[in-house]
Amino acid sequence: MIGTVPIAKPVRKFVYHAEELLGTEIVIARDRDAPLAGTLLDRYTYPVENEYIVFPAHYVGLIKDFIIAKLTLTLLIKGAAAKRGEYRVLSFNEESVYAGLRQIYLDALKDEAKKEKKLPVNKLIEMLFLLFMHFHEDLNELPWNPVVNTGVYIKIPKIRKTQLYYLMKEGKEDMDEMMQQMDIIPRRYFVFSKAMFYGRDYFLAKTLPADELVPVINIPQMKKFNHLEVKEMLTTRWTHTAWYQSKVFGDSMLQIMDGSIINDWNANPDLDYYYNLYSIIKRLTDNLLSYMFMTQWYVWEPVKHLEDAMLNKGEYEQKALKRIFGDLIL
Amino acid sequence: MPDKAAVEWIRKGKAYFGKKRFKDALRSYDKALAIDPNFAVPYFSKAEVFAEQGQFKEALELCNKAIAIDPNYAEAWSKKGLCLFSLEKFDEALTACTRALALNGNDPMAWYIKGVSLDELGKSVEAQEAFGKSLELEIILDMEAEKKKMGR
Numbered sequence: 001m002i003g004t005v006p007i008a009k010p011v012r013k014f015v016y017h018a019e020e021l022l023g024t025e026i027v028i029a030r031d032r033d034a035p036l037a038g039t040l041l042d043r044y045t046y047p048v049e050n051e052y053i054v055f056p057a058h059y060v061g062l063i064k065d066f067i068i069a070k071l072t073l074t075l076l077i078k079g080a081a082a083k084r085g086e087y088r089v090l091s092f093n094e095e096s097v098y099a100g101l102r103q104i105y106l107d108a109l110k111d112e113a114k115k116e117k118k119l120p121v122n123k124l125i126e127m128l129f130l131l132f133m134h135f136h137e138d139l140n141e142l143p144w145n146p147v148v149n150t151g152v153y154i155k156i157p158k159i160r161k162t163q164l165y166y167l168m169k170e171g172k173e174d175m176d177e178m179m180q181q182m183d184i185i186p187r188r189y190f191v192f193s194k195a196m197f198y199g200r201d202y203f204l205a206k207t208l209p210a211d212e213l214v215p216v217i218n219i220p221q222m223k224k225f226n227h228l229e230v231k232e233m234l235t236t237r238w239t240h241t242a243w244y245q246s247k248v249f250g251d252s253m254l255q256i257m258d259g260s261i262i263n264d265w266n267a268n269p270d271l272d273y274y275y276n277l278y279s280i281i282k283r284l285t286d287n288l289l290s291y292m293f294m295t296q297w298y299v300w301e302p303v304k305h306l307e308d309a310m311l312n313k314g315e316y317e318q319k320a321l322k323r324i325f326g327d328l329i330l
Numbered sequence: 331m332p333d334k335a336a337v338e339w340i341r342k343g344k345a346y347f348g349k350k351r352f353k354d355a356l357r358s359y360d361k362a363l364a365i366d367p368n369f370a371v372p373y374f375s376k377a378e379v380f381a382e383q384g385q386f387k388e389a390l391e392l393c394n395k396a397i398a399i400d401p402n403y404a405e406a407w408s409k410k411g412l413c414l415f416s417l418e419k420f421d422e423a424l425t426a427c428t429r430a431l432a433l434n435g436n437d438p439m440a441w442y443i444k445g446v447s448l449d450e451l452g453k454s455v456e457a458q459e460a461f462g463k464s465l466e467l468e469i470i471l472d473m474e475a476e477k478k479k480m481g482r
Contacts, residue, residue, distance in 0.1 A: 004382060006415050007446075060438055063465070162465055
């Protein structure tokens with residue numbers, strides 16, 4: 001381990017364990033401009049020789065340790081999959097972008113038909129790819145979250161209080177996402193997005209266990225459902241709201257997580273153990289994609305494929321729009 | 331009262347330190363010391379630079395010099411604790427942090443170093459108490475950082 005920051009013993013041991021198992025050296029560094037969740041620069045994703053874990057400079061104590069632990073476990077999972085030559089990420093290609101944009105457009109049309117104030121056509125067209133990429137990013141990250149957090153919770157019990165604080169904060173931030181676009185994007189996608197976070201938070205609330213993470217307690221817009229009777233909840237007044245629908249879909253997503261994340265957490269932590277966690281993440285991602293009817297939107301590919309896709313995304317978007325709208329798009 | 335020119339060199343040094351221009355920072359602090367050798371701050375500031383680069387022995391010596399001039403210099407005690415912890419002198423680190431916290435109970439780093447030192451010494455229960463205090467203060471800092479971020 002390379003770095004000058006003090007690290008709590010159990011986290012330090014975990015970093016050494018990762019270095020030994022992956023045959024690498026991890027550089028731990030702080031940076032004023034690092035994102036609040038920290039950054040992992042690993043050789044399986046970036047052209048680097050060492051692995052880097054960077055955390056925001058104002059974190060001086062256990063929050064920093066939690067970020068290091070979380071990113072170290074992420075690294076172990078990636079590394080275990082890469083060592084088997086099986087590390088893949090969700091990417092996209094010309095065909096999958098078309099499938100995604102077309103589906104979003106059809107759903108947007110259904111929503112727009114019901115709206116009094118219509119979205120300008122140029123805005124609607126612009127929204128299609130933005131939403132496609134939004135889900136791409138979320139689906140590449142979100143399924144890692146419950147698995148990594150459960151792992152850290154079990155492996156490093158000494159930082160549980162910190163983890164709880166961090167997760168409460170993260171849950172609130174994620175729920176705030178898309179709020180400004182709530183009336184613009186098709187209801188279905190707003191609900192899916194919220195439902196994914198709802199499912200994740202509920203899963204962690206049960207796993208940790210911590211009532212504070214239960215979405216109907218933690219999320220202001222969902223608090224009203226906490227003590228509502230089923231009969232009352234089923235009235236039109238509630239069932240037509242996006243937050244009620246998020247709760248219903250979120251409950252299903254929780255079931256998907258419960259069904260996908262099955263693991264012997266106390267097994268011997270060797271490369272097979274971490275590879276198994278990777279398989280769980282992949283399975284969870286596939287199950288979420290399937291539940292949201294997005295299986296045609298994205299493809300599992302090596303990191304290089306995604307890098308190329310990101311370079312070509314403008315072209316893919318234009319080609320997909322051309323196929324959907326024909327000559328109306330110039 | 332410290333000499334104004336020395337304070338100005340420290341301000342410059344801090345700016346260099348923020349940009350990770352460590353040599354320039356050290357040069358600035360030395361200029362401050364040349365003006366006022368009995369000023370504790372430049373010693374502490376130099377210690378920060380050395381600690382940031384992992385040179386904890388040198389940093390520790392500088393902390394001691396700062397403390398010799400000003401025994402109530404809380405930040406210097408806290409940094410001394412950090413250096414001692416990094417040099418695996420956990421008992422001494424604990425003493426330094428306890429002193430730092432007596433001078434300033436709102437230093438999350440000192441609470442954290444106290445916690446990790448206690449943990450290394452096998453005093454888990456006491457370590458958890460120190461960690462709890464450290465986390466409490468860190469949460470306040472975190473909220474302030476977010477406010478700043480939103481204000482940007």
